[in-house]
Amino acid sequence: MIDSQAEPEYDEIIYLVANIANTPIAMISIFENNRQNVKATFGLTPSDVSREFSICEQVLEAPNNLLVIKDLSAEKSFQSHPFVTGDLKIKFYAGAAILNSEGHAIGSICIMDNKANDLTTAQVKSLKALARHTGFIYEAKLTQDRLSRLKTELYSAYSDLERFAFIASHDLKSPLNNIISLTFLLKDNFGNLMDEEGLEYLKFINDSAYKLSDLVTAILDYSKSSLLDVEKRDQIKIGTLLDEVVNGFNFPDKVKIQYCKDENILNVSKPILKLILQNLVLFLVHNNSNDQVLIKINFHELKDKYIIDVLDNGNGLTTERKDKLFDLVHSLKQQPNSEYGIGLPLVKRLLDKLRGGILVQSELGKGTSFVFTIVPS
Numbered sequence: 001m002i003d004s005q006a007e008p009e010y011d012e013i014i015y016l017v018a019n020i021a022n023t024p025i026a027m028i029s030i031f032e033n034n035r036q037n038v039k040a041t042f043g044l045t046p047s048d049v050s051r052e053f054s055i056c057e058q059v060l061e062a063p064n065n066l067l068v069i070k071d072l073s074a075e076k077s078f079q080s081h082p083f084v085t086g087d088l089k090i091k092f093y094a095g096a097a098i099l100n101s102e103g104h105a106i107g108s109i110c111i112m113d114n115k116a117n118d119l120t121t122a123q124v125k126s127l128k129a130l131a132r133h134t135g136f137i138y139e140a141k142l143t144q145d146r147l148s149r150l151k152t153e154l155y156s157a158y159s160d161l162e163r164f165a166f167i168a169s170h171d172l173k174s175p176l177n178n179i180i181s182l183t184f185l186l187k188d189n190f191g192n193l194m195d196e197e198g199l200e201y202l203k204f205i206n207d208s209a210y211k212l213s214d215l216v217t218a219i220l221d222y223s224k225s226s227l228l229d230v231e232k233r234d235q236i237k238i239g240t241l242l243d244e245v246v247n248g249f250n251f252p253d254k255v256k257i258q259y260c261k262d263e264n265i266l267n268v269s270k271p272i273l274k275l276i277l278q279n280l281v282l283f284l285v286h287n288n289s290n291d292q293v294l295i296k297i298n299f300h301e302l303k304d305k306y307i308i309d310v311l312d313n314g315n316g317l318t319t320e321r322k323d324k325l326f327d328l329v330h331s332l333k334q335q336p337n338s339e340y341g342i343g344l345p346l347v348k349r350l351l352d353k354l355r356g357g358i359l360v361q362s363e364l365g366k367g368t369s370f371v372f373t374i375v376p377s
Contacts, residue, residue: 007039007040007141009141010039010137011040013028013109013137014026014027017042017109017127017130018111021123021127023043023112023113024043024112024114025041025043025044025088026042026109026110027040027042027044027056027109027110028040028041028098028134029107029108029110031056031057031106031107036054037107043112055093056107056108058095059097060097060105064097066095067095068093069092070117070118071116088112088114090114091113091115091117092114092117093112094110094111095108096109096110096128098131098134098135099132100139101135106138109127109130109134172212173213176212176213179205180206183205183206183209184206187202232269233269234268234269235265235267237263238262238299239261239262241266241273242260242277242297244274245274245277246259248278249281249282254291255293256292257281257294258295258297259296259298260297260299262299266306267376268306268354269354272350272354275347276350276351276372277297277310280344280347282343283343284310284370285312287317288315290314290315292313293312293313293314295311296309296310296312297309297310298311305356305373305374305376306373306376307371307373308371308373309369309370312368312369314367315367316368317360322360322362325344326345326347326348347372351373355374356373357372357373358371358372
């Protein structure tokens with residue numbers, strides 16, 4: 001059975017083969033089970049070839065050698081061959097085996113001519129070399145196909161896991177809220193009937209439900225980020241966006257936020273950039289114990305990326321704390337009232353989706369700076 005799947009890499013090889021050998025016909029074939037997969041041809045179409053009468057299979061029997069038949073019509077076994085007696089009227093044939101990574105012959109590169117012919121030493125070396133490189137190409141494409149399939153499978157599994165996290169988190173919220181409401185009802189209606197130990201147990205149930213609710217909310221927020229469309233880009237003014245971010249907070253008077261008022265137009269997803277900025281500002285404010293908290297947001301536009309710096313006048317971070325800032329598992333374990341917060345793993349994830357990056361610069365007693373980059377589309 002013939003299967004033709006013309007591909008540019010093989011077309012280039014066969015063009016070189018035909019021109020180096022100076023023959024009117026050339027072909028690359030890969031034999032798979034009972035199929036002859038014609039990858040590329042020069043001077044004929046795959047329909048001209050039938051595996052039943054293929055000479056190339058004989059190349060596989062001596063893979064380390066080059067099969068050269070100077071005149072097929074002079075060979076008794078080929079005198080009645082359709083290539084010789086048919087429309088092609090082939091006389092000269094030469095073929096080199098294509099080997100896989102294990103050294104097994106999997107196909108051939110062959111050249112044919114309508115007159116008796118032979119190959120020079122240089123042509124023989126070239127044909128063998130091109131057959132060897134064809135084997136490399138074939139193996140590379142197989143690996144690429146396997147990786148592509150694996151990527152598709154992983155993406156599907158990842159999407160299923162994302163959907164499960166979203167559904168599970170969403171469905172857990174309702175019973176948790178019921179538990180919290182019931183603890184308040186129990187205390188209000190029957191608190192006077194409980195002793196101190198009973199009230200302590202009730203408080204423990206209430207606190208645990210709140211902690212679990214915060215954890216579920218964190219997981220839900222993280223899983224929702226997968227639904228954000230990173231491909232949809234908006235034309236936004238950085239100054240206007242920062243106005244929205246800063247004015248959306250209700251911080252105490254001790255918190256001051258200074259930010260650029262530039263009117264630079266950014267080509268980026270507005271919801272995602274806004275979410276990143278909100279989480280970075282919240283982290284710096286909540287982790288700054290100074291009497292006066294100062295947050296600064298700076299913006300720089302380079303030729304191929306945007307750079308935004310969010311920094312504070314806080315106490316800085318230890319190396320150990322910096323190393324765990326973007327660790328989702330660690331952050332979830334710290335919920336609620338986490339000193340790290342689920343927001344920073346979310347920031348890292350969103351920047352990865354935007355082909356950006358983030359760097360933390362911090363020194364004890366000298367504050368913390370988050371410098372992140374985003375690549376415009």
